[in-house]
Amino acid sequence: MNKTFLFEALHAATDEEMGRDPKVLVIGEDVGHYGGSYKVTKDLHTKYGDLRILDTPIAENSFTGLAIGAAMTGLKPIIEGMNMSFLLLAFNQIANNVGMLRYTSGGNFHLPLVIRGPGGIGRQLGPEHSQRLEAYFQGIPGLRIVACSTPYNAKGLLKSAIRSENPVIFFEHVLLYNLQEEIPSEEYTLPLNKAEVVKKGEDITILTYSRMRYNVLQAVDTLVDQNYDPEIIDLISLKPLDMETIATSIRKTHKVIIVEECMRTGGIGAELTAQIIEQLFDQLDAPVIRLSSQDIPTPYNGTLEQATIVQPNQIVNAVKQIC
Amino acid sequence: MDLEHRKDSSFKLKLDQSEIVSLYEDMILGRYFEDMCAQMYYRGKMFGFVHLYTGQEAISSGVIKALEEKDYVCSTYRDHVHALSKGVSSREVMAELFGKETGCCRGRGGSMHIFSKKHNFLGGFAFIGEGIPIATGAAFQSIYRKQVLQESQTLSVTVCFFGDGTTNNGQFFECLNMAALWKLPIIFVVENNQWAIGMAHPRSTSVPEIHMKAASFGMPGKEVDGMDVLAVREVTEQAIRRARAGEGPTLIEALTYRFRGHSLADPDELRSSQEKEAWTARDPIKRLYNYIIEKDITDHNTLEAINQKVKVIIEDSVDFATSSPEPSVKDLHKFLFL
Numbered sequence: 284m285n286k287t288f289l290f291e292a293l294h295a296a297t298d299e300e301m302g303r304d305p306k307v308l309v310i311g312e313d314v315g316h317y318g319g320s321y322k323v324t325k326d327l328h329t330k331y332g333d334l335r336i337l338d339t340p341i342a343e344n345s346f347t348g349l350a351i352g353a354a355m356t357g358l359k360p361i362i363e364g365m366n367m368s369f370l371l372l373a374f375n376q377i378a379n380n381v382g383m384l385r386y387t388s389g390g391n392f393h394l395p396l397v398i399r400g401p402g403g404i405g406r407q408l409g410p411e412h413s414q415r416l417e418a419y420f421q422g423i424p425g426l427r428i429v430a431c432s433t434p435y436n437a438k439g440l441l442k443s444a445i446r447s448e449n450p451v452i453f454f455e456h457v458l459l460y461n462l463q464e465e466i467p468s469e470e471y472t473l474p475l476n477k478a479e480v481v482k483k484g485e486d487i488t489i490l491t492y493s494r495m496r497y498n499v500l501q502a503v504d505t506l507v508d509q510n511y512d513p514e515i516i517d518l519i520s521l522k523p524l525d526m527e528t529i530a531t532s533i534r535k536t537h538k539v540i541i542v543e544e545c546m547r548t549g550g551i552g553a554e555l556t557a558q559i560i561e562q563l564f565d566q567l568d569a570p571v572i573r574l575s576s577q578d579i580p581t582p583y584n585g586t587l588e589q590a591t592i593v594q595p596n597q598i599v600n601a602v603k604q605i606c
Numbered sequence: 607m608d609l610e611h612r613k614d615s616s617f618k619l620k621l622d623q624s625e626i627v628s629l630y631e632d633m634i635l636g637r638y639f640e641d642m643c644a645q646m647y648y649r650g651k652m653f654g655f656v657h658l659y660t661g662q663e664a665i666s667s668g669v670i671k672a673l674e675e676k677d678y679v680c681s682t683y684r685d686h687v688h689a690l691s692k693g694v695s696s697r698e699v700m701a702e703l704f705g706k707e708t709g710c711c712r713g714r715g716g717s718m719h720i721f722s723k724k725h726n727f728l729g730g731f732a733f734i735g736e737g738i739p740i741a742t743g744a745a746f747q748s749i750y751r752k753q754v755l756q757e758s759q760t761l762s763v764t765v766c767f768f769g770d771g772t773t774n775n776g777q778f779f780e781c782l783n784m785a786a787l788w789k790l791p792i793i794f795v796v797e798n799n800q801w802a803i804g805m806a807h808p809r810s811t812s813v814p815e816i817h818m819k820a821a822s823f824g825m826p827g828k829e830v831d832g833m834d835v836l837a838v839r840e841v842t843e844q845a846i847r848r849a850r851a852g853e854g855p856t857l858i859e860a861l862t863y864r865f866r867g868h869s870l871a872d873p874d875e876l877r878s879s880q881e882k883e884a885w886t887a888r889d890p891i892k893r894l895y896n897y898i899i900e901k902d903i904t905d906h907n908t909l910e911a912i913n914q915k916v917k918v919i920i921e922d923s924v925d926f927a928t929s930s931p932e933p934s935v936k937d938l939h940k941f942l943f944l
Contacts (some may be wrong), residue, residue: 305755306755308750308754334749334750334753339784340780340783340784340787342780342784344736344739344776344777344780345738345776345780345781346739347739348736348738348740348743348777348781349739349742349746349781349784351739351740351743352739352740352742352745352746353744353746353747353750354743355728355740356726356728356743356744357747358750375733376736376739379736380731380736380740384729385942385943386941386942387711387714387715387719387721387730388715388721388730389709389713389714389715389721390940391710391711391721392721424942425943448944449943
């Protein structure tokens with residue numbers, strides 16, 4: 284076991300996969316000489332050269348398209364969005380090409396590529412750098428969406444995403460890069476389609492992902508002290524949702540709270556609620572509670588920013604309300 | 607224009623007679639195919655937006671027939687004829703337009719999304735400019751294969767087609783920059799047919815001479831008569847030699863005209879009849895026909911025999927498309943993931 288920061292786990296996953304398969308390369312802004320905005324590709328250019336760690340001009344839609352062309356012709360690119368928000372500029376390429384091209388071409392071409400980078404709401408980064416893009420991406424057919432949340436799952440999931448023959452949108456979170464934990468020194472991968480049961484419990488199922496996992500854990504500390512016993516599930520796969528793991532939990536607890544950083548309207552929680560009601564209505568003893576961010580641009584002011592996203596006390600109150 | 611009188615005397619086109627005749631055949635294939643598409647569209651056999659290439663055949667044939675099999679072509683929504691020139695069979699393209707399971711995209715793509723992996727035909731892109739970075743990525747891959755994977759000593763070349771309207775789009779400039787920066791083996795071919803649906807080219811761009819924009823990126827920009835297949839071939843061969851040698855990209859602006867509206871749904875009311883007549887008088891197929899006869903490359907009978915042969919091919923492809931099965935609804939989700 285090695286004590287590893289989350290950004291180091293992503294670095295190790297990239298390094299190992301590049302060493303394993305010479306077709307794997309990284310494409311993005313400042314991924315090479317600068318080492319990536321969160322140092323996920325630090326010094327890899329000295330090991331693999333400038334073609335495999337390709338510093339691109341600032342042209343998000345075009346370097347995304349470039350990666351698509353490279354994937355169509357047999358390479359396995361990893362696109363780093365310096366901030367995932369910038370990939371709004373590449374939305375056409377991601378929707379029309381990354382998501383749809385295998386289908387549109389009737390199976391002629393497939394796209395083994397990963398789009399990864401820092402997403403989510405950080406600390407007072409302002410509205411444009413504090414977005415919740417998973418809501419926008421989830422409607423695109425042909426995409427898998429994964430969100431990592433610990434150094435351990437970051438490494439195993441990124442390795443699997445790189446090996447996948449299908450395109451994967453891989454969300455990291457700006458606030459989680461400096462999380463540290465022991466991870467195995469031997470090689471491992473993790474399945475892209477499995478949710479993670481973070482804590483077993485009997486009273487209620489709390490579904491969450493990415494950095495909200497930690498707000499939930501904070502709330503659960505309080506709740507456990509007060510003799511509540513919630514089960515926590517980290518979705519990991521935002522699309523498709525691992526309804527099997529979710530259903531197993533709900534059949535046990537019969538109550539659900541969804542905690543997400545995503546916007547409320549059309550977010551991951553909205554889709555999750557719909558699927559739970561469609562598939563598990565008879566199992567529910569209470570309405571599904573959805574705790575989401577406010578439907579506003581993320582404000583810069585720290586107090587307003589905190590009021591935009593879900594806080595641990597809201598989670599505590601919601602659990603008490605239905606348990 | 608005569609071969610001996612071309613500008614840029616640094617390079618002389620060398621084509622034997624059979625190659626010139628095969629260019630004629632490819633152009634006729636493109637012309638008859640599109641004529642048949644118009645008929646089939648009006649008869650309700652194909653649907654949606656269908657953009658025909660009629661009038662621009664000298665560019666597809668002049669450029670693509672100079673490529674090798676391993677080279678790549680990336681097209682736009684006006685893609686049928688590019689695909690045919692690259693070797694995709696007219697059966698497969700026609701069946702795709704009919705939405706049939708035997709189409710090159712199994713009926714999932716349609717007119718604007720022709721793909722064929724086995725012909726290195728990258729699509730078929732319906733949004734303006736989105737194919738340019740994809741072609742640039744294919745060209746990047748050629749460099750990667752040579753330098754990183756060390757799989758081949760010679761570079762494959764990618765040709766990227768787009769229209770005059772696209773050259774006002776950011777992806778055009780972004781990709782010219784990257785291609786020149788990394789000396790990618792790519793040829794950007796602008797088919798300047800003077801109109802972007804109803805927007806006349808000079809009304810949309812501050813510098814209408816598109817080839818001049820190449821200089822900003824330190825790459826050669828060539829203007830060529832897009833109604834002269836041999837002129838197109840000549841300038842393409844120069845660009846291919848440069849790309850294959852690792853010297854980098856070229857921008858070719860081929861001046862041309864579409865003889866039909868933007869799509870079969872376009873009433874085409876803005877282009878004047880004088881303008882249309884002036885361009886149709888320069889029909890690239892008639893021009894090559896006359897050149898072949900004047901230069902005694904072959905005779906009328908041989909060319910007529912080619913016309914007849916191509917007609918049979920097109921009719922066969924319609925029969926094939928008509929008799930082919932529809933995709934099965936049980937396969938609705940097939941091809942989404944591998």
